[in-house]
Amino acid sequence: MFERFSGDARRTVVQAQHEARGLGHGRIGTVHLLLGLLDPGDDPATAPAARALREHGATAEAVRRAAREGAAAPAPRPRRWRFPGSHIPFSKQAKKALELSLREALRFDRRWIDGSHILLGVLRAGGTAAGALESAGVDAEALRRTAEEIARTADRPR
Template sequence: MFERFTKDARTAVVHAQEEARELMCSSIGPEHVALGVLSAGGPAVQALRAAGADPAALSGRLRQVATGSGLDKEALAALGIDLEEVSRSADTLFGAGALERAGRRRQRRRTGHIPFTGEAKKALELSLREALRTKDKAITDRHVLLGVLRAGGPASDALRADVGEDHVRGALEAEPGAA
């Protein structure tokens, strides 16, 4: 399948591994694949801009998904957990920024090969299906994002958060020169 990837799509996959490594993740998920497309800055990013999406804000949301730092304060409050109170208590007992320091200490930058999750593999397989559906001979970075979008899940939710799925899909499916 990777032999059908264009240079932009291959660059995005390489960047996905770099993003996972930078975020100290043990595997490459769909959020890293989408981050890879965004950091590569190819035609898919231009298409997202044309749809009205903010690539910088999108990157921020995808990083939250990747690191699990996008905690839902309301959901935790429903369980009786006040996230701000927990943070204040930790700061009082262990010093300012104790929770952040503890998280960083346990994580180490990963070297070598980082495996793809099943969800990331599914998104990449769906990028092939998107290319076939649009009768394209090669898989571009646009198809990669369409695969992430089609796969569903938090990375897909982040992609459509700014402008909605129809706008994102429409922009990504448009001819490269039209974006």
């Protein structure tokens, strides 16, 4: 599935895994994908979804706090079967968000999935990310419109 992901989309997924591990969660959830989107990497210009999230008031600190405090955060899995640095599986909601990101890319007639498509998928899937955005005071509908505009105007993968 990840062969269609642009550079910033791949970085988002890798960063989501780091966030889940850092929070001690046993699965990558939608909130971790959201945190992955909020980290623009080395070049903020390559991450329009991160800019959109910040413009609408979402910060990594607020989302991380909501992930820590949220009762719906993915439960930690027993670590006895996992090696340090090993792969962390996706939650059902995160899988759904990634599947929806492909649908969003196709809706905008794109052959690749970028950060804006992942953001739209996360917004459609709901899950812990929706609660984290609400806690951060983000208007999800306005954010969705901004993400759709980014997806509509994207001309090539980053």
